Amino acid sequence: MKEFPQSEALQRLPEQFFAKLVNKVMKVKEQHDDVINLGQGNPDQPTFKPIVDQLKKAADNPNYHKYPPFAGYPFLKEAVADYYKREYNVDVDPRTEVAVLAGTKTGLVEISQCLLNAGDTVLVPDPGYPDYWSGIALAGANMHEMPLKQENDFHPDFSELSDNTLHNAKLMFLNYPNNPTGAVATHALFEEAINLGDKHDICIVHDFAYGAIGFDGKKPISFLQIPGAKNVGVEMLTLSKTYNMAGWRVGFVVGNPSVIKAIELIQDHYYCSLFGGIQEAAAFALKSDQSNVTQLVNMYESRRKALVDGAQKIGWNVEAPKGSFFAWFPVPEGYKSETFADLVLEKARVVVAPGVGFGKYGEGYVRIGLLSEEKILQEAMERIGKLQLFSSSL
Numbered sequence: 001m002k003e004f005p006q007s008e009a010l011q012r013l014p015e016q017f018f019a020k021l022v023n024k025v026m027k028v029k030e031q032h033d034d035v036i037n038l039g040q041g042n043p044d045q046p047t048f049k050p051i052v053d054q055l056k057k058a059a060d061n062p063n064y065h066k067y068p069p070f071a072g073y074p075f076l077k078e079a080v081a082d083y084y085k086r087e088y089n090v091d092v093d094p095r096t097e098v099a100v101l102a103g104t105k106t107g108l109v110e111i112s113q114c115l116l117n118a119g120d121t122v123l124v125p126d127p128g129y130p131d132y133w134s135g136i137a138l139a140g141a142n143m144h145e146m147p148l149k150q151e152n153d154f155h156p157d158f159s160e161l162s163d164n165t166l167h168n169a170k171l172m173f174l175n176y177p178n179n180p181t182g183a184v185a186t187h188a189l190f191e192e193a194i195n196l197g198d199k200h201d202i203c204i205v206h207d208f209a210y211g212a213i214g215f216d217g218k219k220p221i222s223f224l225q226i227p228g229a230k231n232v233g234v235e236m237l238t239l240s241k242t243y244n245m246a247g248w249r250v251g252f253v254v255g256n257p258s259v260i261k262a263i264e265l266i267q268d269h270y271y272c273s274l275f276g277g278i279q280e281a282a283a284f285a286l287k288s289d290q291s292n293v294t295q296l297v298n299m300y301e302s303r304r305k306a307l308v309d310g311a312q313k314i315g316w317n318v319e320a321p322k323g324s325f326f327a328w329f330p331v332p333e334g335y336k337s338e339t340f341a342d343l344v345l346e347k348a349r350v351v352v353a354p355g356v357g358f359g360k361y362g363e364g365y366v367r368i369g370l371l372s373e374e375k376i377l378q379e380a381m382e383r384i385g386k387l388q389l390f391s392s393s394l
């Protein structure tokens, strides 16, 4: 059989680090049926029932059996604008400042193809969500990592960026509440980013995937709440985490009209928007009473307590995440993130995600998801405790 070579663009794509992890986990699972997987980021709860019911009704609507409008139904964009007004008191023009995405993963890859030329520089958080890298690679652009360090609350230190880097930079990705560190943004951080974007013509992309998930009674701030945000950037919003709709593939990009136009242009060539029934159910989710979301966040907060208490009990000196559904724990002395993750997989049958998979500054940490019940999180900590890895272990 002929083997056709992949395009140069495809060959530039980074290795999928987590595919390797999945293979390791499968091997252990073949021999043991009690593996606890805390390594992934898939919400464990079903979509809220009223949203599913809305889709069922909408599926009968023959209008939705036809091609939808290329850029999505106006009612969905209006629902996004209403959501921003209600949740953040931000005014958004649904006609020019919202694009519908088949999940934000798609938008995060597309935006690099929309705005970058080969050789441009992109500022990316490190550790960070690996999908940012994919679009950058396809565009033939260069990544410049912005280290997220614990001593800086996992915010980038923009003063470390040289004039040359800032001159060549065209795009910057930020993500708060942050995957993988669980850190949250401040007004000051976003203001600094906006000033930088304005001064150096850098488009700021704020990935707000975990926007609904903030702990200790603190609602995470939207980038668009900060004056001047729309002038320099966009925010990506997804229904995947807020409403447990990861499988539905619905997201949005909201903000600067020139960026929205570019995203809609590329999408005119790739897709024909989403099934109308999904769009109707998505609009329903955004517009309806959000008490299910509050309950979901409370559930993650209880799990956070179970995990952090369990960790402290075994002598693991950890900090609780402020948002997202991930905890970012340091590995014990003498280990690297991968050797520690391999050890707890083999000896405790607990899967954690090695921090280095999120970038070189993720070394020294592992990411643990709050996507299992409290008792499972507790058991995972007990099993890791039995390995006696921490100086104050019982």
Ligand SMILES: Cc1ncc(COP(=O)(O)O)c(C=O)c1O
Binding pocket: 041, 102, 103, 104, 105, 106, 129, 175, 179, 207, 209, 237, 238, 239, 240, 246, 249, 250, 251
């Ligand atoms: C930080 C971050 N951004 C974006 C996404 C993509 O979300 P979706 O494509 O489901 O909208 C994820 C998913 O895990 C994520 O963790």
